[in-house]
Amino acid sequence: MDPSDEPFETSGDHAPPAREGERLTLDLDGWEGPLDLLLTLARAQKVDLSKISILALVEQYLAFIADAKKLRLEIAADYLVMAAWLAYLKSCLLLPKDPEVEPGPEELALRLQLRLQRLQAMREAGARLVGGDRLGRDVFTRGKPEGLKVVRRAAWTTDLYDLISAYGIVRARSEPTVHIVARRPVMTLDEAIHRVERMLGLRMEWTALESFLPETQDPEFRRSALASSFLAMLELARLGKVELDQADTFSPLYVRAA
């Protein structure tokens, strides 16, 4: 058989008939892979795919690839892989059966046939699908629908507690505000003078300033008392009620009644 002419008669959906040289070029671009090429060759046998001669198909494919090579066309690797596999299949089919080799050539041939059937089934299904009544091509929806509108309406939420507490806040805000400065623990100057005078009455000896301070755990109050007591001493010294003595800068300050 001459494998080069048959495929093209039935492959109208791939390429228009053309002169031999161009035809091959065009067709190689048009195939969707080796299985596609095989399917087209198989359909050229014009029998049900379940009855095709796999051997004849293999020979057609190999002849096709040989022709393409002769014309020095670029052939994608997967076509060559398929060609090698088909050459192997062909030899298995022709040679005496080797029971050691699994799977046998018949099974390989059957597999190929099943794959071709599946591809064929999907190709036909696709054609029927796209050939049907398609929306926007054969059937049309309304040209200018009014459209359905969703109007968003705010459902405002709040509760009674929010309401009354808000009112409380408003009222409290408008009440006159009284500012009260929190008391800090301090010893006033008057207090300190009074205290130092009273204590001096009992001590005639030189006494360190610190011993006049009240006993307290509060360091702030202690500092306040120290400062106030110092000022009190100065004031009393000015009035001539006490004498002060200090040996050196920052050394203890002593006091006694004048």
Added chain:
Amino acid sequence: MRELSDPVRAVEATLFAAEEPLSVDDIAAYVGTSVDVKAALAELEAHYAGRGIELVERGRRWHFQTAADLAHILRREREESRKLSRAAVETLAIIAYHEPVSRAEIEAIRGVQISKGTLDVLMEAGWVRPAGRREVPGRPLTFATTQEFLSHFGLKSRRDLPGIDDLKAAGLLDPVDTALERLGLEGEDEAELETDGEDA
């Protein structure tokens, strides 16, 4: 159902698929000049009368439209729950406690101006209504709460609102809390509302 002839079906489909109203000539360009387009239009017009769709002529052009009495169906309202702003809650509270109350009075009580949007929101929510004008210079409009307000807040009447003493007892008039609230409030979203609306 009455069978339609093919020409009438063709006119029907053409008008349906058209993106704009079509004149008799426009239709004939599709369905073929052998068709009596006017007769077909008359037949369709009669067929669609009283249906959900009607065929109408406007300025010698024909188109299908949904029946006018069904327009309300084609708008679906979807509720989106949104929390009332602090400014709105305060305003609502003042109205509830002092109604009828004018805008200036609300502002005096709040100590902050209210934006126009705040009262609009409360009226949109259905809780506040205009309650007549006060017979003083300027005749300011006053506002009051509605029946819906009562039912929303689960109140039988306004007298169910806790009084000042109740609020005090509940600690809701505590000045320290108030000061904190104020601080929190300043950073919040209605700050801009307040300023935007000052002159409104």
Added chain:
Amino acid sequence: MRELSDPVRAVEATLFAAEEPLSVDDIAAYVGTSVDVKAALAELEAHYAGRGIELVERGRRWHFQTAADLAHILRREREESRKLSRAAVETLAIIAYHEPVSRAEIEAIRGVQISKGTLDVLMEAGWVRPAGRREVPGRPLTFATTQEFLSHFGLKSRRDLPGIDDLKAAGLLDPVDTALERLGLEGEDEAELETDGEDA
């Protein structure tokens, strides 16, 4: 002409005004839940049968469209929307008849790798969507068709795919291995030669 009840008119108008096919629930959201939407749809479907406009169900959604036999009148000359490539048509068919299906499975049937663009084109058209990963090693992504696919190709559901029952009965939607097993052959260890086509 037969008079339509108001609920049926409402359903008719809603579908007519809609920009997208609507489900029964969608329609109920407009016409009200008290309406028996299914009954109304059945009545309208019968009413419009044989007219220039038909009411059709596509993947549980309903829309009006022009009757298919009037295509010659309405078909527009403008860009015969970019013709789908053979690869795209085949890939679409494989997805539709086998869904959910992985890329490797598509390639096994076609005996060739699919170029990236092919699936993109189908997804861009809105006909194909990713449909989750298969819980096998590699967790391949699978693909399936969409509601838009059904609308576009005029299918009520996937069961409406042309010839799907015959293909199923003939085992042509089963993988080759399954078919071999069915034929009483071992379908396991002959892999090497097949693999270049199957899982490339």
